[in-house]
Amino acid sequence: MADQFSTPLELPLSGESLTAINAHLSQLSPQDILIWALTHLPALYQTTAFGLTGLVALDMLSKSGHPIPKLIFLDTLYHFAETYELVQEVRERYAVDIKVYKPEGCKTIGDFEKKHGEELWQKDEDIYDFAVKVEPAQRAYQELGVHSVITGRRRSQGGDRASLQPLEVDAYIRENNVPRNKLLDQGYRSVGDWHSTQPSREGDTGERAGRWADKEGKTECGLHKNFSEMKSRAKLEEQRIPTEEVTTASEVATPPA
Numbered sequence: 001m002a003d004q005f006s007t008p009l010e011l012p013l014s015g016e017s018l019t020a021i022n023a024h025l026s027q028l029s030p031q032d033i034l035i036w037a038l039t040h041l042p043a044l045y046q047t048t049a050f051g052l053t054g055l056v057a058l059d060m061l062s063k064s065g066h067p068i069p070k071l072i073f074l075d076t077l078y079h080f081a082e083t084y085e086l087v088q089e090v091r092e093r094y095a096v097d098i099k100v101y102k103p104e105g106c107k108t109i110g111d112f113e114k115k116h117g118e119e120l121w122q123k124d125e126d127i128y129d130f131a132v133k134v135e136p137a138q139r140a141y142q143e144l145g146v147h148s149v150i151t152g153r154r155r156s157q158g159g160d161r162a163s164l165q166p167l168e169v170d171a172y173i174r175e176n177n178v179p180r181n182k183l184l185d186q187g188y189r190s191v192g193d194w195h196s197t198q199p200s201r202e203g204d205t206g207e208r209a210g211r212w213a214d215k216e217g218k219t220e221c222g223l224h225k226n227f228s229e230m231k232s233r234a235k236l237e238e239q240r241i242p243t244e245e246v247t248t249a250s251e252v253a254t255p256p257a
């Protein structure tokens, strides 16, 4: 797919190039956008929590005829057993390299509670988000030399969640037999940590109903905030998290099957 953009692109992009690229991409199919990303974006990875969008993207990439990017999974330690099963299923089905990053110095929930106390998400959800997603993502990007990522967020997920079009995704999943989280067949619409994810209730609208259902105004985990905000969270963490000694191994680990 020849176009006017250099291959690979030189980063960072100016606002002007970004506008031109987005105008170009908005005319392409999802498959072609992904191929464009593969051929143009340097040091490209896919960050995924194995949601529907990410798995559809992975399936499309696997059929593109190009080598697929490695995956980055931020293992918060608090995922459902079904999600960990899905990680293994995806690894086998697509023969893809999955880099797993856990909260710093923690291999188990026991390690995490020793460092932060029990139910950190109840005490301070900003610090929880920082510890389980933001810091591990920063570490992953730095250690792996990541310059570009594919994520499963969609424009239609921002703001007005009722405008989502999950049926398109469902059709692709059925036709291509894409693996999916078993919880999606048990009344869950979107799956994150078990303590912040509930099945959707009657009358719920939106694809992400059930995420932080009891926390008014909370819709995101902090992973997608911009970098300066992430840095100020780092300061917050330094000031407020007790610094007890814990194992400090920072590693690319494999989650339980």
Ligand SMILES: Nc1ncnc2c1ncn2[C@@H]1O[C@H](COP(=O)(O)OS(=O)(=O)O)[C@@H](OP(=O)(O)O)[C@H]1O
Pocket (backbone or CB within 6 Å): 047, 048, 049, 050, 051, 052, 053, 054, 055, 072, 073, 074, 075, 076, 150, 151, 152, 153, 190, 191, 192, 208, 219, 220, 221, 222, 223, 224
């Ligand atoms: N734990 C973890 N590890 C790696 N990547 C992750 C993680 N959580 C969120 N994401 C990325 O964010 C996409 C949207 O996820 P969610 O809708 O669940 O929202 S949220 O980020 O948790 O707020 C999600 O899309 P999917 O690939 O469809 O899962 C990922 O690209």
